[in-house]
Amino acid sequence: MIEYNYQNTLNYAKEQDHKDPLRDFKEQFHIPISANGEPQLYFCGNSLGLQPKLTKAYLEEELNDWATLGVEGHFEAKNPWMPYHELLTEKMAKIVGAKPIEVVMMNTLTVNLHLMMVSFYRPTSKKFKIIIEKDAFPSDKYAVESQIKAHDYNPEEALILWEPRPGEELCRFEDLEAIMQQHGDEVALLLIGSTNYYTGQSFPIKKITTLGHQYNAKVGIDLAHGAGNIQPNLHDNGPDFAVWCSYKYLNSGPGSVGGCFVHERHANNNSLKRYAGWWGHDKKTRFNMRYDFTPIEGAEGWQLSNPPILSMAAIRASLDVFDLAGFENIREKSVKLTGYLEYLLKDLEGEKIEIITPRNANERGCQLSIKLKNADKSLFDKLMKAGVITDWREPNVIRLAPAPLYNSFEDVYKMVQILKNLLA
Structure with missing residues (x-):
């Protein structure tokens, strides 16, 4: 240092x-x-x-194209709306340390968290528990508890909290190791916030991922307070998935679209369960409308609906500032x-x-x-x-x-x- x-x-x-x-x-x-x-x-x-000062101009550009082009803006706008989300991918991938195929901007954080748990929380009678940090943001806890209940398990039994020791404020990694030594054979998912919203403590993503995978558990990272703040190096650190919002350190405006990372090793794993929507369908046949669902390779394959362009214009403005800096x-x-x-x-x-x-x-x-x-x-x-x-x-x-x-x-x-x- x-x-x-x-x-x-x-x-x-x-x-x-x-x-x-x-x-x-x-x-x-x-x-x-x-x-x-x-x-x-x-x-x-x-x-x-x-708010970046660029934001207004970027929004006005899309409003003007909508006013003058109508539906043709999907193809004829200065930045066509059909592939608009792709304008965000490379710059966002740089910030979270990922490959472009591993990143997509879509939905909002808790929606993405649910979509990821559909794919990566696949409990069995012997392996059904989830670990989160005790002071995780409440939305994470609500989402996890509801997923546990949806699989007909009891959160009081299936949810394990990684918490500070009595009289301390911060979580110790050795205590997470002890939890895994005791429960690891029953743990299906570790879901940890990269940077805790309450204490500001940033957790070691690589060590957590390695620990989870040692016990054949999936690992997810909530980057709500990490994206645009720390360097999570998601590809190299190797969690199975990560989710984040973009309105905090990424300056994209209140309630704006979130982000999602799915590690490259899952890019073509069509055996993963998922909730599907037409925007995640193979781009070459998406508009044929009669095909069975064929997911796009990588994180884009988890998309559900066509994206909100005005929100994405605001994200693009901020990512341009990040990229310049x-x-x-x-x-x-x-x-x-x-x-x-x-x-x-x-x-x-x-x-x-x-x-x-x-x-x-x-x-x-x-x-x-x-x-x-x-x-x-x-x-x-x-x-x-x-x-x-x-x-x-x-x-x-x-x-x-x-x-x-x-x-x-x-x-x-x-x-x-x-x-x-x-x-x-």
Whole structure:
């Protein structure tokens, strides 16, 4: 790990911004304005990313083609709608570390999670259990429980929670190993969030995948808080599938289309059970309308319906920004920027707040979660009134996420000064 000689001064923050090779990308995003007329200090990209300025032009392009071409836009638009989703594939694959054949943008995260479990959770009387982390995002837990019930198993018996030890906030990999040693012969699926939404802890995808496969279990990764944040290297790390949303770090707009990864080794496995729809059918015969279902090779074969073009136009705008910046550069700045936030917050830790996110940059993305001690939501409310946009999670955590594309070192410095004054 690189050691940075951080300094707790505004001049230092401004100097780092001046040297930052990504400094101009902030100008490519709309920054909301506070009631006092000043730009907000926006640290909520882990919940909803800011809008790229390209987005409006990309949307208007599709609206204009729809207005002037009607149905012919499927073939005659500047970016024809028929293959539109393919415009997203290569750039998205770069971000998650996959081959293009392994990636498709479709549906939303929980829908994709259900579709993947149809294929990769195939319980038997002896092998029917699923492992998730205890503080997985609630939607994951709901989806898993409903899949277990759909196969006529009892979640109280079939669902195993990987949880921190008493008095700790973070999960230990050796405890997951112990769970597998005890239950591995009964585990059908490990479904782990790559980066935990609550603590910000990033889990070792390669080690989890290897562990699951040792016991002949399938492995799925929820990248909701990982895509656009960490480098999951999905192809090399080898999980069977992964799913993610695109409206957090990928800045595609509220409720926008999600993404899905299916490892290349499953690309032509037509014996896998799946819920099918016409958009997943072989492109050469899709419009013949009379053929039995023949899936497209790779992740595209799990598509159901033709995609929402307007939503995908917004994703395309953001992916173009990511591609221009280069994800390795984004991640490098993220490590340094989040490290600076941690450095400044350390001076404030004590009786009132505690950072519960791992201190090792390899075990987190850009989010730091602050646990409030013997406090309520009032500190969060005061931050909001001061123009600092963060995120509250019950019972006592404020999540801060300096997104490297549009947050600066000066943003981080100013935010911590406001927090310091409020704590005082």
